[in-house]
Every structure is written in structure tokens, then in C-alpha cells.
Amino acid sequence: MNVLVINSGSSSLKYHLYNMEKEEVLAKGRVERIGMDSSILTHEVDHEPEMREVSEILDHTTAIKKVLDMLTHRQYGVLTNINDIQAVGHRVVHGGESFSESVLIDQSVKLEIRKLFDLAPLHNPAHMMGIMAVEINLPDVPQAVVFDTAFHQTMPPKSYLYAIPTVLYRKHKIRRYGFHGTSYDYVSKRTAEFLERPMNKLKLIICHIGNGASCAAILEGKSYDTSMGMTPLEGLMMGTRSGDLDPAIVPYTINKEDLTLNEVNSMLNKHSGLLAVSGISSDMREIVEAMNDGNEAAKLAFEMYAYRIRKYIGAYVAAMDGVDAIVFTAGVGENSAQLRKEVCQGLTFFGVELDEERNEVRSSEPRRITTKGSKLSVLVVPTNEELLIARDTYQLVLNQPAAVESISNE
């Protein structure tokens, strides 16, 4: 079965085409600048040079049409016919309390996703545009949605409730949801395989440190707590997001700087974090480079970033009354040996002994970065959110009643 995975944003769209029998990526790419002139489609097939096409793509329906044309292109394509796509899986950021697992799309699912627009105004409407665009281009192909929040629906109330009047939870669903769930789901399973231990016997702390960053305490295979909250602003310091701060700063800043609520919101989401403290960049590569060149502001930004990760790790050891492994994943977590070293330096009390050589190794495979004698293991486990979306979609389509019937009739 071939599964097309779509991650649809408001002006961009990423795609991965998987052959599920081999779990192999046949082609991948992205469309950027949707709705603007000179939109760019970038398409990549294994071992071939990346191919770029500039054209006018005014909406998501045209973007999906262009992707399908490319996938079936005589020279650059990998399929003879669009009917060779048997299912489509979408990433959806917010599933609220309605979805605790991936589901096939029907009218009621679309309605629920629409109801959640308020909770994720930047993401869910854009995902819906992707879903509708696929529906128009591939009307007979089943579609599934995989939610970033679903994995965290196992959190107990003491983790997910804010200590504010409960009427706000009852009326407006103001609570912590957590994000990066697709990544935590994938990485926790991969970690259990690597450790050759059953998931339901493990206490894991996973640090998904990318452009957005969060930590999660995963107890016996289930999310027990995570650092992001009602929105992805809470928790760790990130590239451009502040992470945790005293909420009283919001009205205080509004008064002192004569700002509007929207301006403060934008400041906390887009102009804070590494970017604000370093004054240089939101990209960890540039921060590390500047720090190593002696830039003091970059050094402070780096230290604050690592210190906050370490504090969450400490909190989650206490939350789960122990931990079997700490895992780093995502762009920074997988690639920055220096950041991992800075975080681990403060974890000696828990028995972490970093192996400096192993920490420097680059690999796309899971690996241990602590010494043989280290009481507590620290691992790097590369994430693969697209593969998890493809797997969930594949399973949902295989298990839908019509598919079972047609298999049993063969």
C-alpha cells in the first residue's frame, strides 16, 4: 500500500510518499509560498538531485494537484497513476479532548477539527485546507488524521489542570494538552526496542528539542506529564518562544510598554527565546558558533536553554519516582553534542556519566551516549513523525470494515 503523508501549513505543505510494505520513502517534497506568486515546489526522489519548479499556486487544492502531477510525472515521478495512492495521512496539531488516537476522516471528524480552530488558530485551519484539498483531488481515497495532542490524553488531571477556577476548564476547555505527541509516540516505542525492554515497564524522559522544544515524562508507555500546555508556548525556552514565565509579566508589560495583548502574544511567541536573549538568532547552530567565538549573550542564551531542560528532567524524575533512560530527539537534540553535554553535566546526582566520544558520534540510528558504567542511560533516538503518521494511516485503512471484507473475499 502507498500512503501519502501531508503536513499542511497556511502557506506551505510538506509531503512524503511511503510504500508501507517496505516502510520506504518513495518521494518527498514541499510546496512553499502558497497563495503568492512564484510558489516553489521542491521534489526529491532517493539518490536523485532535488528538483525545483516555480509556478503560481494560489491555493491548497492547486498545491495538492501539483504534488500529484509531480508524483506521476514521466521523468521525476514514482507512480504510474494517482490511483496508486491508497491512503492519505495528515498531521493535525490540535485534537483537543476529542481525540486520544488517530482516526479515519469522516464528516464528524471534520466537524470536531473545526470546533478546535479556536484552540489552534494558526494550525488547525491550515490542516483543514490540506484535508479538503486532498478530498477534492482524490475523492475516493481514505484519509486519516494523526494528532500531536492525542498521545498526551493519558495525562492525569493533576498534570493537565491549571490551578485556576475550574469553570474555565468546564466552559472553555482551558487545560494543558501537550504537543509533539507523534514524536513521543514514535521515539518511546523505538527506545523500548533499543533497550530490549517492554514499554509497560519503562520510565522514560524524552526531550524533543527542535525549533519548538518540549520534554515528556512517559510512564509505562503513556504520557504522564509534558512541558507544553494549552498552547506550545509553555515549558522550555525555545528558538523564538519564551517558555515558562510569570503570567503577571503580561499585564505589567502591556502597561509599561503601552503594548496591545496581540503585540505581547507575538513577542512571547516570535521574538523571545534564544533569539531574544542572544540577540543573534533562533537557530542553535548559530548560537553555538557565536558562543564558541566568545559572544557572551550567545553563551547566556545557550546556558539558559540547557538549564531549563535540566530542570524539567529533574522535575520528571520526581514526578515518576525514577527514570530508566533520558532520551534526546529532534533537530537540536539529535545534532548538538554541545547542548547534550551541557544538559548532562548537571545530572551526575542521578548517575549520568556522559561518554564524550559517543556523544560526538553522528548517526541516524538510536545510540547510547553514556559510559558502560553509567548508572542511568542517556540515548539519542532520531524521531520520525512522518513514518508514524504513515503507519497509523496504514493500520486504520487496513482495519476498516470494507478493507477486512475485501481481504477476506480474496
Ligand code: AMP
Ligand atoms: P526541528 O524543529 O526538529 O526540525 O529542528 C530544527 C532546529 O534544529 C534548527 O532550528 C536548528 O536550530 C537545530 N539544528 C539542526 N542541526 C543542528 C546542529 N548541528 N547543531 C545544533 N542545532 C541544530
